[in-house]
Amino acid sequence: MSEAQTSKMAVSDETVIKIHKMHKWYGSFHVLKDINLDVKRGERIVVCGPSGSGKSTMIRCINRLEEHQQGDIIVDGVELTNDLKNIDAIRREVGMVFQHFNLFPHLTILENLSLAPIWVKREPRKQAEETAMRYLERVKIPEQALKYPGQLSGGQQQRVAIARSLCMNPRIMLFDEPTSALDPEMIKEVLDVMIELAEEGRTMICVTHEMGFAKTVANRVIFMDGGEIIEQNEPNEFFDNPQHERTQLFLSQILAH
Amino acid sequence: MSDSREYAVGTHPDLPPPLSTSGAIGWIRGNLLSSPTNIILTVLSIYFLYKVVPPSLNWLFFDATFNGDSRQDCREASNGAGACWAFVKHRFHLFVYGFYPVEQRWRVDISFILLPLALWPVLFDKVPYRKHLLKFSIAFPFIAGWLLIGGFGLTPVSTDYFGGFMLTLVIGVTGIVFSLPIGVALALGRQSNMPVLRVICVTFIEFIRGVPLITLLFVASTMLNYFLPPGTQFNLLLRVLIMVTLFSAAYIAEVVRGGLQAIPKGQYEAADSMGLKYWQSMQKIILPQALKISIPGIVNTFIGLYKDTTLVIIIGLLDPLGIGRASLADTKWTGLTTEIYVFVAIFFFLSCFSMARYSLYLENKLHTGHKR
Ligand SMILES: Nc1ncnc2c1ncn2[C@@H]1O[C@H](COP(=O)(O)OP(=O)(O)O)[C@@H](O)[C@H]1O
Numbered sequence: 371m372s373e374a375q376t377s378k379m380a381v382s383d384e385t386v387i388k389i390h391k392m393h394k395w396y397g398s399f400h401v402l403k404d405i406n407l408d409v410k411r412g413e414r415i416v417v418c419g420p421s422g423s424g425k426s427t428m429i430r431c432i433n434r435l436e437e438h439q440q441g442d443i444i445v446d447g448v449e450l451t452n453d454l455k456n457i458d459a460i461r462r463e464v465g466m467v468f469q470h471f472n473l474f475p476h477l478t479i480l481e482n483l484s485l486a487p488i489w490v491k492r493e494p495r496k497q498a499e500e501t502a503m504r505y506l507e508r509v510k511i512p513e514q515a516l517k518y519p520g521q522l523s524g525g526q527q528q529r530v531a532i533a534r535s536l537c538m539n540p541r542i543m544l545f546d547e548p549t550s551a552l553d554p555e556m557i558k559e560v561l562d563v564m565i566e567l568a569e570e571g572r573t574m575i576c577v578t579h580e581m582g583f584a585k586t587v588a589n590r591v592i593f594m595d596g597g598e599i600i601e602q603n604e605p606n607e608f609f610d611n612p613q614h615e616r617t618q619l620f621l622s623q624i625l626a627h
Numbered sequence: 628m629s630d631s632r633e634y635a636v637g638t639h640p641d642l643p644p645p646l647s648t649s650g651a652i653g654w655i656r657g658n659l660l661s662s663p664t665n666i667i668l669t670v671l672s673i674y675f676l677y678k679v680v681p682p683s684l685n686w687l688f689f690d691a692t693f694n695g696d697s698r699q700d701c702r703e704a705s706n707g708a709g710a711c712w713a714f715v716k717h718r719f720h721l722f723v724y725g726f727y728p729v730e731q732r733w734r735v736d737i738s739f740i741l742l743p744l745a746l747w748p749v750l751f752d753k754v755p756y757r758k759h760l761l762k763f764s765i766a767f768p769f770i771a772g773w774l775l776i777g778g779f780g781l782t783p784v785s786t787d788y789f790g791g792f793m794l795t796l797v798i799g800v801t802g803i804v805f806s807l808p809i810g811v812a813l814a815l816g817r818q819s820n821m822p823v824l825r826v827i828c829v830t831f832i833e834f835i836r837g838v839p840l841i842t843l844l845f846v847a848s849t850m851l852n853y854f855l856p857p858g859t860q861f862n863l864l865l866r867v868l869i870m871v872t873l874f875s876a877a878y879i880a881e882v883v884r885g886g887l888q889a890i891p892k893g894q895y896e897a898a899d900s901m902g903l904k905y906w907q908s909m910q911k912i913i914l915p916q917a918l919k920i921s922i923p924g925i926v927n928t929f930i931g932l933y934k935d936t937t938l939v940i941i942i943g944l945l946d947p948l949g950i951g952r953a954s955l956a957d958t959k960w961t962g963l964t965t966e967i968y969v970f971v972a973i974f975f976f977l978s979c980f981s982m983a984r985y986s987l988y989l990e991n992k993l994h995t996g997h998k999r
Pocket residue numbers: 396399401419420421422423424425426427428
């Protein structure tokens with residue numbers, strides 16, 4: 371699909387994620403510094419930056435896999451504090467896809483998908499399994515439903531992981547380098563699924579170095595370095611006309627090959 | 628090198644492997660005779676088996692005496708060449724029931740029959756009416772307890788009369804059944820982020836692991852009296868059961884902790900990110916995997932526990948080993964030590980070997996695809 375089409379897709383004015391003056395430390399190591407980020411409903415954000423710049427840590431703060439020490443994070447109107455009720459509420463609305471898939475190896479694909487709907491949303495098993503099958507069809511591997519994750523290829527596992535998140539019907543999806551553990555020939559099948567998701571207008575924050583993907587679907591590209599957001603812009607401007615010299619250096623490095 | 632190819636490039640079909648690598652001959656060649664060292668080992672093993680197996684079989688079966696009323700009978704029957712199983716046969720009821728009253732032994736028999744029935748649906752999952760049978764399995768400890776101890780319409784039998792295999796099974800099964808959940812709870816407590824709970828669990832585990840079981844049994848048999856209010860009657864067998872259970876629970880806890888540590892952080896994160904609560908992610912995600920990894924260690928602990936039940940002899944309970952030693956005092960049968968110990972050894976070996984095989988079966992059953 372063309373860029374024109376994607377950018378036409380609705381982005382509402384409603385802010386779904388608001389990160390305000392957020393800081394995080396690992397011990398005495400200041401890993402995130404003064405992060406400010408507003409994400410509108412339906413927005414698709416790509417986060418890039420050198421390894422160790424804090425990209426994963428930032429998006430993991432959004433669903434409280436990591437705890438921030440200063441500043442505010444408000445997701446869907448709920449503020450992230452130590453209140454377990456808030457954390458649970460946010461996690462129900464935020465899906466996450468990991469670099470290493472993190473499927474549950476002792477459960478079949480179908481069980482992987484229906485587990486959270488059954489136990490978190492208290493859906494009847496039958497309904498949860500039907501939903502699961504629907505999403506497996508969406509990611510084009512319904513025939514694998516009764517296999518175990520260990521029997522699938524990396525690309526298939528990652529598509530299952532995406533389907534698993536979708537089964538909770540989250541309003542926001544976080545992706546942490548979903549294609550960097552994949553063999554080259556499998557990257558496309560996963561990106562295709564992600565592009566389809568973007569077309570539906572689901573809010574997405576995606577840490578990735580797939581610049582083609584960023585150009586196709588992102589409304590905004592964010593560049594991080596040293597725990598700070600250095601620069602953010604809409605994709606064309608970001609790639610053609612990077613402002614900060616660290617951005618220029620980074621782009622020249624990853625576009626070099 | 629010849630460049631004549633049987634198949635055009637890209638059309639080579641799948642062929643069966645050549646005969647020499649499959650079939651019996653292939654197996655022998657590959658596994659027994661693959662290198663000079665291997666050949667030497669094979670020859671030595673055959674020689675060893677030749678030296679050991681036939682004499683053992685002779686002693687155990689072919690030259691053995693199965694009937695008789697005293698050692699003298701055995702000597703006359705086989706010139707003392709084979710085992711005198713008549714002795715064991717003569718004492719068999721003691722080995723099985725201990726000193727359980729003769730007219731009440733049917734209660735032990737029923738418990739023996741019900742035990743495999745209760746274990747069956749727990750150990751295997753392709754069991755007809757498994758759900759209903761499992762209810763029976765849960766009820767079994769209470770049923771067996773009632774049958775053995777009596778009361779509620781049955782003549783009460785003091786646990787002082789328990790002995791033999793029956794005592795081994797009572798201690799072994801109770802210990803196994805209760806130490807697993809307690810051990811898992813301790814392991815989870817040790818990993819908890821609540822400092823008080825963690826300290827309690829660590830202290831408990833390290834204390835129990837740091838003290839020999841015999842010491843704990845002595846504490847159970849004597850010292851508890853000092854701690855309990857004077858005059859309290861606290862059944863000796865019950866104390867032993869508690870000590871044995873706690874002892875093996877501490878070991879199970881460490882085995883399970885190892886399993887928990889082997890679970891990648893990503894599994895916890897995936898469960899958390901989907902909104903599962905602590906107990907849900909433990910029950911559905913973490914423990915099934917951690918316990919699966921821990922199966923060899925858990926079964927190993929169970930086997931240890933089962934064999935350690937023989938230690939109760941020290942505080943005066945007569946398990947099969949105790950019965951055996953007591954029997955040796957009988958002047959009519961003096962000197963038949965080997966028979967007694969071989970017999971007891973066979974009993975323990977069969978039980979423990981079954982557990983080991985079951986553990987392998989379970990590992991295979993739970994194996995789901997390739998490891999990454
Ligand atoms: N649990 C942790 N404890 C201490 N340091 C960490 C931890 N996780 C990540 N870090 C450090 O924080 C920095 C940012 O990590 P991360 O967010 O994973 O970077 P990125 O995803 O951009 O590669 C890195 O320097 C990393 O070494």
